[in-house]
Amino acid sequence: MTAISPNATLEPVRLTSLAHGGGCGCKLAPAVLQDILKGMPATAAFSNLMVGTDTSDDAAVWRLNDTQALVATTDFFMPVVDDPFDFGRIAATNALSDVYAMGGAPMLALAIVGMPIDKLPPAVIRAILEGGASVCAAAGIPVAGGHSIDSVEPIYGLVALGLVHPDRVLTNRTAKAGDVLILTKALGVGVLSAAFKQERLDDAGYAALIASTTQLNAVGRELGAIEGVHAVTDVTGFGLLGHTLELCRGSGLSADLGADPPLLAGVEALARAGIRTGASTRNWASYGADVRLPPDLADWRRDLLTDPQTSGGLLIAAAPDAADTILALVRERGFGAAATVGRMAAGPAEVRVA
Numbered sequence: 001m002t003a004i005s006p007n008a009t010l011e012p013v014r015l016t017s018l019a020h021g022g023g024c025g026c027k028l029a030p031a032v033l034q035d036i037l038k039g040m041p042a043t044a045a046f047s048n049l050m051v052g053t054d055t056s057d058d059a060a061v062w063r064l065n066d067t068q069a070l071v072a073t074t075d076f077f078m079p080v081v082d083d084p085f086d087f088g089r090i091a092a093t094n095a096l097s098d099v100y101a102m103g104g105a106p107m108l109a110l111a112i113v114g115m116p117i118d119k120l121p122p123a124v125i126r127a128i129l130e131g132g133a134s135v136c137a138a139a140g141i142p143v144a145g146g147h148s149i150d151s152v153e154p155i156y157g158l159v160a161l162g163l164v165h166p167d168r169v170l171t172n173r174t175a176k177a178g179d180v181l182i183l184t185k186a187l188g189v190g191v192l193s194a195a196f197k198q199e200r201l202d203d204a205g206y207a208a209l210i211a212s213t214t215q216l217n218a219v220g221r222e223l224g225a226i227e228g229v230h231a232v233t234d235v236t237g238f239g240l241l242g243h244t245l246e247l248c249r250g251s252g253l254s255a256d257l258g259a260d261p262p263l264l265a266g267v268e269a270l271a272r273a274g275i276r277t278g279a280s281t282r283n284w285a286s287y288g289a290d291v292r293l294p295p296d297l298a299d300w301r302r303d304l305l306t307d308p309q310t311s312g313g314l315l316i317a318a319a320p321d322a323a324d325t326i327l328a329l330v331r332e333r334g335f336g337a338a339a340t341v342g343r344m345a346a347g348p349a350e351v352r353v354a
Helices: 030-037 084-101 122-138 189-197 203-213 239-251 267-272 278-290 299-306 320-332
Strands: 049-051 060-063 069-077 105-115 143-150 155-164 180-183 229-234 254-257 314-318 339-345 351-353
Touching (some): 069 084, 069 105, 084 122, 084 203, 084 229, 084 314, 105 122, 122 143, 143 155, 229 239, 239 254, 239 299, 239 314, 239 339, 239 351, 267 299, 278 299, 320 339
Parallel strands (some): 254 351
Antiparallel strands (some): 049 060, 060 069, 069 155, 105 155, 180 314, 229 314, 254 339
């Protein structure tokens, strides 16, 4: 199935057939990443580095002066869909999300491009870049440069730079016991992408996949001004459980989650039919020891809680008395599926699912 895009006249190329994985499902498993980063040099000596690698945050933050801090991140992956324009849009939206998750406003991007030039015609590669540029234009920023290589598998993404006031930086380490957890996007991107690769996704499912993964998390730049917002991260490759666990570890708290978060249309039926990603299984193997599940929880529900989200929503930890204000804001900004999914609590760094 090929989506209708400005490049619909291109000769069809099944991009996903050229890659062993796709989207944020390409990410290294959490346990593997932790092992690789173990023993990396400490960054505490850099006094202007407000956020580094210590707490698995979404981007680095460097204080420039009393009123500005630089937010810097990079994100790239292999195709999650076959339409080149859509692939570019999804990858760019995902990369910019890290800036928004820190409370920042993007200011420019650089493209990261690796393509098998013996397999993809220039027009297809150009369409990928055009898709990414269209998202950056919607965010009000230029793609000001980049770097390209000839690679075995198609890879595209961005280096994204933004600005935030130093007093309004949002991190995953400042949640408080009693905070309500708000998720801005419904889950199920990994299941939909797996169904797509198996040619079991209908047009409605594909439309839901594209709509979710290309929706900019721009509301994040407004959250730092709300007093009750304590911590934010975005839900991507490690799934809702994994990124909630990062909040717990960063803040030294536990979290209680419900077993039925909002789902994209059609996802439950596909999950019940056994469709899941390999990344979902790897995620559970990496952090399942720090998650407490009810004994009667169905496997498909667990799969959805570990489902990798390409360009997923924001997970916001906020004071209970600010929750209604935040929900109203994010829904007004177009996140109609936004919902309360849990609560932070005092206790060990673990997630409990009810």
